[in-house]
Amino acid sequence: MAAPASPRRTLGTGTPGPLGDSVSAHLLSNGNPVIVRRTARRKTGLSAFWEDGQAVIAVPARLTLEEEKYWVPHMAAKLEASRRERQRRIPASDEALLQRSLSLSRKYLGSRARPDSVRWVSNQNDRWGSATPARKTIRISHHVQGMPEWVLDYVVLHELAHLIHPNHSPAFWAELEGYPELETAKAFLAGASFAAARNISGMGGDDLDP
Structure with a gap:
């Protein structure tokens, strides 16, 4: 099945704005939890960031459930990979x-x-x-x-x-x-x-x- 059309995506560790229209907790197939925030104020694009040690994906309210099912695990995986790469660069010894x-x-x-x-x-x-x-x-x-x-x-x-x-x-x-x-x-x-x-x-x- 073809992936849904790609919205603009950002990845980072910044602090988001106020809570949007809805907040839901999800458990991904790999067992990792993620918080999804939907807000009408976000017109386009998704963003993924860490907040208090929790993976958070912010999405526009207009995003369909099909798109959410695809992009939330995708963005969460990229966020985790980014953290692993950052930790790899931190001196271990x-x-x-x-x-x-x-x-x-x-x-x-x-x-x-x-x-x-x-x-x-x-x-x-x-x-x-x-x-x-x-x-x-x-x-x-x-x-x-x-x-x-x-x-x-x-x-x-x-x-x-x-x-x-x-x-x-x-x-x-x-x-x-x-x-x-x-x-x-x-x-x-x-x-x-x-x-x-x-x-x-x-x-x-x-x-x-x-």
Whole structure:
């Protein structure tokens, strides 16, 4: 059977607008849940994004059920593939994380922050990252592994800057001004912490510091 005519499609992790005319939960053939939002305000196109760890597909209210049955699994599969690819690029080992940190230090801090150790940790549930300047060590929560690369880079840069300034002084924040995703990453983490505070995810806070 031929696929329904293709509406415009977008893929991302952004935050959608207000709820539309209807919201329904679906269980795909692979067992993965997905939320479908229909809204008359969306005239054309579908979009797929993650919201509080849940796959969401936003569709126009005029979309037929036949089109929905085709496009919802299709968009959900592309969304999941996009997340897997993003996670694949996140350094899995402590050594890879250290090398990424040194690269970020060279690019944004003139190599003035040179940690001896940067590790993933699974016992850090109330903060995204922490640093011990006296030991030149950094610990990054395993919760960050599922986040976009630019969020990980901000968390690492934040802790690298603490190896130079063990506070949140104006000089500390000045070190981070060159990072182009600074405000976007801060907003992303604030949203993740907001969700966690309501028991939507397993992360309990938004601290980055020791």
